[in-house]
Amino acid sequence: MREFGYQRASDVAGAVALLGADPDARFLGGGTNxxxxxxxxxxxxxxxxxxxxxxxxxxxxxxxxxxxxxxxxTNGDLAAHPEIRRRYPALAQAVLAGASGQLRNMATVGGNLLQRTRCGYFTDVTKPCNKRVPGSGCPAIEGEHHNHAILGASDRCVAVHPSDMAVALTAFDAVVAYETADGPGEVSLAEFYLPVGGTPHLETALPPGALITGVTLPPSPVAARSRYRKVRERASYAFAIGSIAAALDVRDGAVHDVRLAFGAVASRPWRARTAERVLTGAPAGPETFAAAADAELAAAKPLPHNGYKVTLLRNLVVAVLSELAEETAR
Incomplete structure (x- = not known):
């Protein structure tokens, strides 16, 4: 490990000033990533x-x-907060699915949003990686990629974003607030993560030297009836191989309002807006749910060993929306 300096910030302006004085510095929250x-x-x-x-x-x-x-x-305090559990239950479920209790008690909301999109080639410094060394190549495309992207990827990077929390926040139109030397600013989570394109080493739209100060969840009645479902390769905590945050409001048998976001399928949380458009106003049933999933996943471009994710996400959409529709009918 490279030797590094350490300073403790006492206020927001001071933290921003410290980073501005040393562009090679990084903010430290829980440090879990x-x-x-x-x-x-x-x-x-x-x-x-x-x-x-x-x-x-x-x-x-x-x-x-x-x-x-x-x-x-902390992620632990977020998941346990009574208003989060009551008004945005999928967010609490996503956080609880994301890590062990020990990690949740250390990890912070800001740090969770800023964890690197990565795969084994990124963390192995003996291998090339366009995220770590731009222009060096992406060995995952021809190598190990069973848990890599099927949507929104490029020939420069096929890694998937690891956050469960960010998937739920994306579904609920969250807004990220930050502070810079020039003053405060904000960006919607839908625009926070940059498309991977030809610059996979650039991951967020935060201005240089910015410090995340918080995340705002707008009022959303539909979010009170929501669910997060995560599929992983082992029962203990692990990264998702596919996940969904969904909220549904059914009135007179038709979809009145819906929110959908996918995880583990792209370099950023994937807001399923095409599926939402198909669902809105349509009959609330398995056939409609499947058609909406198919419309969203029509853009998928799986690699040779991760095509299973298309079927997995389709099944998740149908299963979770069907469960929510049944709850609404009770």
Whole structure:
């Protein structure tokens, strides 16, 4: 591991100033992703700026009736918060599915959003990787790729985004707030993650030197009837091979409102807007749910060993929406 400096920030402006003075520094929250990558040599910051003591650890109601989650709220506290569980249950379920209790009690909301999109070739510094060394190549395309992208990938990178939490936040139109030396700003989570394109090493739309200060969930009545379903290769915590965050409102047998986002299928959480358009106003039944999934997955371009994800996601859409529709009918 490269030797690094360490500083503890006491306020938001001070944290931003410290990073501005040292572009090779990184903010440190829980460290559950960054420190692992430092150990492997995939990340080599010259300095860590500890932000855990910043006053960003609250979950508060917004004037509009949504919720604002501070960037240093732990994943454990987020999943346990009564208003999150009541108003956005799929978000609580996604966080609980994402890691062990020990990791949830360390990992922060801001850090979860900023964890690297990665695969085994990224973390193995003996192998080429366009995310780690732009232009060096993507060996996953011809190599091990059974859990890689089927949507929105490019010939430069086929890794999938690892966050469960971000999938649910994407479904609920969350907005990320940040602070820079020039003042505050915000970006919707739908625009937060950049398309992989030809620059897979550039992952987010955050301005240089920005510090995430929180995430706002807008008021969303449909989110109260929502579910997160994750499929993984072992029962203990592991990255998804496919996941879905879904919310459904059925009235008089037809879909009145719906939210859908997929995980483990692209370099970023995948908002299934095509499927949402097919569903809205249509009969709430398995045939419609399957047709919506097929419409969304028509753009899939699986590699030789991950085509199973198309069937997996189709089945997830039908199963989860059918369960939500049955609950609505009770």
């Amino acid at each position: 960054l420190v692992d990558l430092m150990k492997s040599g995939a990340e080599r910051p010259a300095r860590l700026i500890d932000i855990r003591e910043l006053p960003l650890d609250q979950i508060e109601t917004t004037p509009e009736g949504g919720l604002r989650v501070g960037a240093t709220v």
